[in-house]
Amino acid sequence: MSERPDAPDRDTLLAMFEIQSRIKLCDERFRSLLTSGQIQLIYYSPRGQECISAGWAVHLRPDDYVVTIYRGLHDHLAKGVPLRELWAEFLGRATGTCKGKGGPMHITHPASGLMVTTGIVGSGIPIANGFGLAAQLDGTDQVTVVNFGDGASNIGAFHEGLNMAAVWKLPVVFVCQNNLYGEHTPMKMSTGVDFISERAAAYGMPGVTVNGNDPVATWNVMGEAIARARAGDGPTLVEARTYRFYGHLMGDAMEYMDKDERKAAMEADPVVLYREWLVSNGHATDADLSEIEEVITAAIDDAVEFAMNSPFPDAAELYTDVYAETGK
Amino acid sequence: MSERPDAPDRDTLLAMFEIQSRIKLCDERFRSLLTSGQIQLIYYSPRGQECISAGWAVHLRPDDYVVTIYRGLHDHLAKGVPLRELWAEFLGRATGTCKGKGGPMHITHPASGLMVTTGIVGSGIPIANGFGLAAQLDGTDQVTVVNFGDGASNIGAFHEGLNMAAVWKLPVVFVCQNNLYGEHTPMKMSTGVDFISERAAAYGMPGVTVNGNDPVATWNVMGEAIARARAGDGPTLVEARTYRFYGHLMGDAMEYMDKDERKAAMEADPVVLYREWLVSNGHATDADLSEIEEVITAAIDDAVEFAMNSPFPDAAELYTDVYAETGK
Amino acid sequence: MTDTTIEAIEAPAHPVLPMASAINQALDVAMGLDPKVFLLGEDIAEPSGGVYKVTMGLSTKYGTHRVRKTAISEAAIIGAAVGSAIAGYRPVAEIMMMDFLAVCLDQVTNHAGKIRYMSGGQTPVPMVIRTSAGAGRGFGAQHSELLEAWMIHTPGIKVAFPSTPADAKGLLLTAIFDDDPVLFIEQMMMYWDVKRFGGPVPPGDYRIPFGVADVKREGTDVTLVSYGRQVHDCLATATKLAEEGISCEVVDLRTLVPCDEAAVFASVHKTKRAVIVHEAVQRCGFGAELSSRIHEEMFSELAAPVQRVGGANTPVPYASNLESDFIPQVHDIEAAVRKTL
Amino acid sequence: MTDTTIEAIEAPAHPVLPMASAINQALDVAMGLDPKVFLLGEDIAEPSGGVYKVTMGLSTKYGTHRVRKTAISEAAIIGAAVGSAIAGYRPVAEIMMMDFLAVCLDQVTNHAGKIRYMSGGQTPVPMVIRTSAGAGRGFGAQHSELLEAWMIHTPGIKVAFPSTPADAKGLLLTAIFDDDPVLFIEQMMMYWDVKRFGGPVPPGDYRIPFGVADVKREGTDVTLVSYGRQVHDCLATATKLAEEGISCEVVDLRTLVPCDEAAVFASVHKTKRAVIVHEAVQRCGFGAELSSRIHEEMFSELAAPVQRVGGANTPVPYASNLESDFIPQVHDIEAAVRKTL
């Protein structure tokens, strides 16, 4: 794990570590509380995909837009959705980002630029174009990053969305987090290409594949794509190859996954390896990083307590927010 | 217009001429009857695109499947839908292919292998896969040819359909009849690529562009694609470049089309040029071809009279064919 | 605002226009008032100004950045509208024909319709989907449907369905400046037929509030409730039956979500009889909902069960004779009225 | 065949199974009987046998050419089913959750549902779309909807909606061998919950005809009409009210298209009162259609207006307390019954 000439400055390196750790520790807390039965919810673990979100997050401004999917915890945290409101929403409490009405699959927090989380595969892509179009019409240099999986690249919305973005030169970065599976189906059984990035050419759009478990490489690729969008030079399709450590959702028997493949992936835990790399190359001491982790852990403790002690939404909330006026 | 070493035998050359002429003469009759007000219907002229249908038709067997769209008259005739029933259906008569209930946008004639005509852009593509799948499961070597326009290559169904066909190696030939416009919109304003065939690579599928106004070149390309499908080697995307002589539909003011572009295209009428080529290269005498045309004209006279004198469907037909049993 | 309405309908001064021109005016006024309003859809820009010429002139006046021609990608069209609406715009998306809602319904129902709710009210989606619809033009089964019932069954989307040029203009302006997604249904047969469907159109920023039905004809014996083109058939039926001394009141709902049930109940309270008329397939159509509501609220007052007149329970056939049998006609409405007497 | 039904329901001999196993049995039997039957959908093959394990074992037994795992491409899934059905197969397509119908509705309504009609009867489309549905699992607004009303409003598609394992098996076998497209709705909460929703399942080729409702409990005072999981809530309500001497008859429609109106009318003829219960959003739901039909046909016989109990007029909320308020509960049904007394 030698030094990387293509690495960003120390602050950025540590910022990425902080984000990765927040995701990793949050995910571990969710899984432990679920396993111990202290909380119950349908949970799509992002564990293993941390570096991708961290890779784009450090290039974004608060006023940039992010769209993601049900497997979105890593993206939510990377864009800065506050832990308390996020945990409360996951637990369906009145204090959640969406008053408990949306839930994990629909986390929304405009204040952080987390605009839409959808549960429909592929459907965030056309919506992301709308944010890009708004920025283009406003004449601002805001960028939209939309995240989706490898499986999503086979649905119609992907095709229509990328074509429109290319024709209109929208400031949108399409991030395909390729974890090699769509639910219980390996990518190779469902997809006509080996690399999702090959599909960019069908829209005259630049496409690139990066090792999404390599924080530095990912940082570089995201940086170029985001800079291109910000400069008004149009969209990019970024395929970041990664792996789902815990299958599709919590409770997944994973009988359809290759045991050794998974073992190898988890042994090469990108967050752990990155931590070691930071230390071994003198970017930070173990103590520096431990302190970052402790701060996060404390914040998670606080968020969990906040969420657990928050009330469920008032019964009247069932009927509000359907329309601008209640009771139509 | 010199001889072509890549040309098929005389019978095939004349068979293509017969099909092209049938389409051209049928279209001219429709337009003259519409202009004179003797018939009234929404009419999408295929004039200018004759060579494409003729190019695949001569490679197909009656038991091969064809799927097409509202602009389908050329495909219907090429696959052998009988003139009388076709005219009667266009006029909404009880003697039509679909008892007058489907109309021009939904011509269906399984006896000729014309399986589905759809009015929804792109939607024939996933359905064509079903015919290909049936042949594959049956273990026959039947081929399915599905026709659609350039505009259809921007809709989700195109993407999903081509990917599935590639993954399942279905015996389907995807024929994009690229006439450079989708309704009132030039392809370049709506599409991220210059050649629709470039999109085949997004599915690991062979893609080829051919001059759809060159009957011999089209015959060769269609022959290869159909042979590949018949041999079980999977699907092909064929882009045949052509032109719509009369705009989107009858009555179209065509103000959005370049006058010179259209004038040039009509001066290079592929059916007229092919006729001249056949004669000048001694494949047939003017008399031979005139005879073919006269036979067709007589058949059209007969079909028009048949259709005009046919009754409208019985009122009870409104309620039949909704379900297997009437009155559910 | 209701005053403006009544005023408008009385005012003979206003120029008589076809519905298409009234819609064009509403779009023009809205774009002039608010730079955040823009249009997107297939073929809507100049030259051509849309396949039905409804958006004629607008791209020339406001530029192609605000009147945006798109690819044939309905899901992308609605998705772009949803995202830009959340980001503060007021997009007006055109879906060329209502049947094509089926290729982009996920964006309409799962996203435009639910995002306000799923975000706990943080992200409203102020957008309009204009769509032309209806049978009677020999377009066949895939270009003639009326699907308002799908939307009414899907909470989160408002539905407007005008019957006159003035209502079309007033309701469309309200729709554009409403903070919810609105499906705006335009019955194609009314676009350019000034003789049958033309009417006076108030100039300028003319708006009609949602959820306010309009009594298009007063009567005492039977209430005919309808919307869109069928309102005209109800009026024709009323004229016909008046000759026999049967007095029909014609209530035009104008918006279906929200629905002015109070106006319907008030009329039925007077007449004790109701017939609901729409072109959409009768089975599970909006008539079923409204009929149930009237029975639920006014059962003891009713002199007869509420009758429904809707499209046949079939796809729309092509043959002209079958197509007109599919569409509810004046004689069908008349028969239904007689059933209530 | 109705005999078989009654037999089955009386027979205690049959093994008690969860609904998922009954569905698996029906698929197994159908594939064994007819080589033209095949399955396609996401994740349905082994290993895993589907995200809800409903198709477990079938790809191993019949091969992956007949149990076909697909990409996440619902329009392609339904399109392939439509084409192969026209070509002589009997495909059973799985749409993982009913909300996802919105991404492929064009293939369902404009094609599967209309092709028989548009071809003048030349090309029937014998296919089944199995879809799991329903709220109550904390899945939120996009994974919990019941949309049967959309299909019922779209002529050409039949709709089956079982409430018990035996009905699920019998109706699915009938659906597969029916010559029309059938939407087969499986309420997820019933899949594996043997305790609450298990029941005896007749072995072999057991079929229940479409359009034949099943009186799940006889009664004299009020008719409760329902389908799917809510039938169990109606039965619970009936048991509860019986303690007060209120006798409820529970009619399970089992198929909505075709709908056994005769059975409903016969029951209401006896009770003079009816309550219709379903989980789908009440506004413009199937309850509206059936309520209208009962009022239209039996107005003078009714002792009270027909009541409807449906889902709230909102998207499905996530918070557990709000979600259970969204879903009609026994106390809601009870309140509706009291309204009719």
Ligand SMILES: Cc1ncc(C[n+]2csc(CCOP(=O)(O)OP(=O)(O)O)c2C)c(N)n1
């Ligand atoms: C349109 C649609 N079809 C099916 C589903 C069910 N589903 C949820 S997640 C998923 C797999 C998606 O795989 P991928 O895009 O690779 O994302 P990942 O879960 O691997 O992050 C499927 C099929 C859905 N939510 N939406």
Ligand SMILES: Cc1ncc(C[n+]2csc(CCOP(=O)(O)OP(=O)(O)O)c2C)c(N)n1
């Ligand atoms: C899903 C859908 N959207 C829009 C339309 C309206 N429409 C009919 S034809 C057409 C243009 C199609 O262009 P292309 O695919 O190039 O075929 P062409 O008409 O040029 O042969 C459009 C937009 C439709 N029928 N279906």
Ligand SMILES: [Mg+2]
């Ligand atoms: Mg994946």
Ligand SMILES: [Mg+2]
């Ligand atoms: Mg074209």
